[in-house]
Amino acid sequence: MEGWDPNTKSTLTQIPLLTTxxxxxxxxxxxxxxxxxxxxxxxxxxxxxxNDNDWFRISASNPEGTRWTGKCxxxxxxxxxxxxxxxxxxxxxxxxxxxxxLPQLDGKTQKMYRGGKIxxxxxxxxLWAKNCPRFGIAHxxxxxxxxxxxxxxxxxxxxxxxxxxxxxxSSTES
Amino acid sequence: MEIExxxxxxxxxxxxxxxxDPSLRxxxxxxxxxxxxxxxxxxxxPVRRSxxxxxxxxxxxxxxxxxxxxLQRMGIxxxxxxxxxxxxxxxxxxxxxxxxxxxxTRCGIGRLLLYDYDKVELANMNRLFFRPxxxxxxxxxxxxxxxxxxxxxxxxxxxxxxxxxxDGFETFMxxxxxxxxxxxxxxxxxxxxLSCVDNYExxxxxxxxxxxxxxxxxxxxxxxxxxxxxxQLLIPGETACFACAPPLVVASGIDxxxxxxxxxxxxxxxxxxxxxxxxLIQNTLKFLLGFGQVSPYLGYNSLKDFFPTMQMKPNPxxxxxxxxxxxxxxxxxxxxxxxxxKAKLEAEGPSIEEGPLHDDNEWNIxxxxxxxxxxxxxxxxxxLPEGLTHELPTADEFQNPVTPEAxxxxxxxxxxxxxxxxxxxxx
Ligand SMILES: [Zn+2]
Numbered sequence: 001m002e003g004w005d006p007n008t009k010s011t012l013t014q015i016p017l018l019t020t021x022x023x024x025x026x027x028x029x030x031x032x033x034x035x036x037x038x039x040x041x042x043x044x045x046x047x048x049x050x051n052d053n054d055w056f057r058i059s060a061s062n063p064e065g066t067r068w069t070g071k072c073x074x075x076x077x078x079x080x081x082x083x084x085x086x087x088x089x090x091x092x093x094x095x096x097x098x099x100x101x102l103p104q105l106d107g108k109t110q111k112m113y114r115g116g117k118i119x120x121x122x123x124x125x126x127l128w129a130k131n132c133p134r135f136g137i138a139h140x141x142x143x144x145x146x147x148x149x150x151x152x153x154x155x156x157x158x159x160x161x162x163x164x165x166x167x168x169x170s171s172t173e174s
Numbered sequence: 175m176e177i178e179x180x181x182x183x184x185x186x187x188x189x190x191x192x193x194x195d196p197s198l199r200x201x202x203x204x205x206x207x208x209x210x211x212x213x214x215x216x217x218x219x220p221v222r223r224s225x226x227x228x229x230x231x232x233x234x235x236x237x238x239x240x241x242x243x244x245l246q247r248m249g250i251x252x253x254x255x256x257x258x259x260x261x262x263x264x265x266x267x268x269x270x271x272x273x274x275x276x277x278x279t280r281c282g283i284g285r286l287l288l289y290d291y292d293k294v295e296l297a298n299m300n301r302l303f304f305r306p307x308x309x310x311x312x313x314x315x316x317x318x319x320x321x322x323x324x325x326x327x328x329x330x331x332x333x334x335x336x337x338x339x340x341d342g343f344e345t346f347m348x349x350x351x352x353x354x355x356x357x358x359x360x361x362x363x364x365x366x367x368l369s370c371v372d373n374y375e376x377x378x379x380x381x382x383x384x385x386x387x388x389x390x391x392x393x394x395x396x397x398x399x400x401x402x403x404x405x406q407l408l409i410p411g412e413t414a415c416f417a418c419a420p421p422l423v424v425a426s427g428i429d430x431x432x433x434x435x436x437x438x439x440x441x442x443x444x445x446x447x448x449x450x451x452x453x454l455i456q457n458t459l460k461f462l463l464g465f466g467q468v469s470p471y472l473g474y475n476s477l478k479d480f481f482p483t484m485q486m487k488p489n490p491x492x493x494x495x496x497x498x499x500x501x502x503x504x505x506x507x508x509x510x511x512x513x514x515x516k517a518k519l520e521a522e523g524p525s526i527e528e529g530p531l532h533d534d535n536e537w538n539i540x541x542x543x544x545x546x547x548x549x550x551x552x553x554x555x556x557x558l559p560e561g562l563t564h565e566l567p568t569a570d571e572f573q574n575p576v577t578p579e580a581x582x583x584x585x586x587x588x589x590x591x592x593x594x595x596x597x598x599x600x601x
Binding site: 059126129 | 374
């Protein structure tokens with residue numbers, strides 16, 4: 001776990017691991033995996049809430065559980081910045097991680113691929129590959145999205161690329 | 175526009191006849207010649223060439239294939255015109271894929287299938303092929319526009335989709351299987367799949383499809399620092415698949431720790447991408463038309479102008495089930511292969527005995543060495559040839575988990591779990 005901050009590390013170790021190596025084309029085996037994903041996500045969300053570090057909402061937007069949508073947010077200078085979050089479960093999951101997308105930030109930062117897919121650190125993919133199939137959606141959010149928001153949102157706010165939602169209406173009054 | 179310009183030229187001429195003041199004639203002639211120059215430019219607007227029924231070897235300036243058919247006359251290629259029977263799928267129409275598509279189009283390939291979900295952006299203009307006026311178009315549409323202009327003989331099919339999603343993957347698979355272009359063909363509807371994507375997820379999806387369909391394919395890639403790249407031939411069951419071992423990449427020689435990644439995702443150069451596209455299509459042509467040797471793996475280190483090569487056997491413990499199935503079939507077909515090889519050898523007469531290139535599988539990466547024609551052509555996976563390295567570690571499935579696994583209870587109801595998550599989400 002070289003290259004990760006202690007906070008991410010300790011959170012990660014508390015997220016329940018998964019065991020079934022199956023993807024969205026594997027029929028009944030995928031349902032087994034999907035159950036593990038739910039349990040892991042439920043535990044992670046609960047953990048965040050009890051640690052006063054609630055920072056995302058995610059739910060499957062189709063019955064097959066292959067497309068997920070929700071929100072994530074980050075607090076910077078006491079202001080909360082919230083973004084749509086979406087991703088597909090790739091056909092080769094869990095060998096490959098889901099590519100997390102923040103469509104509202106597409107084109108606003110270099111640390112993003114086309115379509116608003118966040119650009120992960122050099123440490124993410126090796127760790128994911130090493131831990132296949134034990135890492136799931138919750139781990140991808142913890143290891144991929146959380147550090148990305150922590151690194152990029154302050155830069156985007158400071159450079160004026162994103163504005164707080166109250167800012168746009170109140171700026172003329174001040 | 176041409177008609178209007180002609181009218182204008184006629185008007186100017188009649189006005190010239192009735193011009194009362196000869197001192198204005200000079201200025202008038204200047205205007206006249208400027209209009210005629212514009213008319214010339216308009217007349218030179220592109221003319222679309224018509225389709226060609228047969229490839230001719232006749233050397234005339236109107237024959238688009240004369241220099242290619244000359245390959246046949248020179249004895250490099252036995253039958254060049256066969257190229258019109260081939261179908262190639264190009265996955266990813268970016269810096270490498272678009273240039274590859276143009277090369278195959280100019281070579282007169284029979285049919286091209288193009289897959290991409292991205293749009294052309296001005297940020298792509300440091301690469302070849304796409305033009306600034308195509309910004310905003312899908313890459314597949316823009317490619318079809320340019321390629322059909324260059325060579326209307328090529329049958330173009332475009333698929334604007336993401337092959338890593340469940341729906342995109344199904345369409346991808348069925349398009350590869352579709353045999354309407356050449357119903358008598360053996361196997362799938364395409365002769366070769368070229369992976370020109372820029373990410374691991376999409377490569378794994380191509381690998382999955384080709385393993386399931388027993389489809390030979392080429393993988394290609396350029397490093398994120400834009401200074402190295404590679405191509406790799408994958409024959410399901412016979413060579414290592416993309417999941418058999420962690421992906422092999424060319425070591426740039428730059429220390430990872432000194433590489434400045436802050437603030438950027440990836441760099442790109444038209445040169446590196448052009449070189450990789452050239453190597454990819456050169457090997458594609460050799461594969462299709464049966465000349466020269468096709469490289470199983472060819473790396474390119476642009477900083478040192480170094481080209482490492484190697485060969486990889488399939489991994490009997492590969493995590494991909496379809497790969498294992500293909501490996502089994504390959505082993506079963508060994509007697510037939512041996513008989514065919516023996517017959518070929520006898521037909522050709524005595525020659526130097528070659529080392530076993532595809533011996534029985536032993537999980538390992540084999541490095542083919544010219545100086546060791548027999549025996550030890552397999553080495554451990556750690557002993558990669560100079561200049562090559564693994565991009566990712568292998569799955570570490572034996573390591574003890576750091577926390578207890580989520581309890582497995584098959585009686586759990588998926589809808590109940592979904593409700594539980596929703597309840598926490600809305601709490
Ligand atoms: Zn394999």
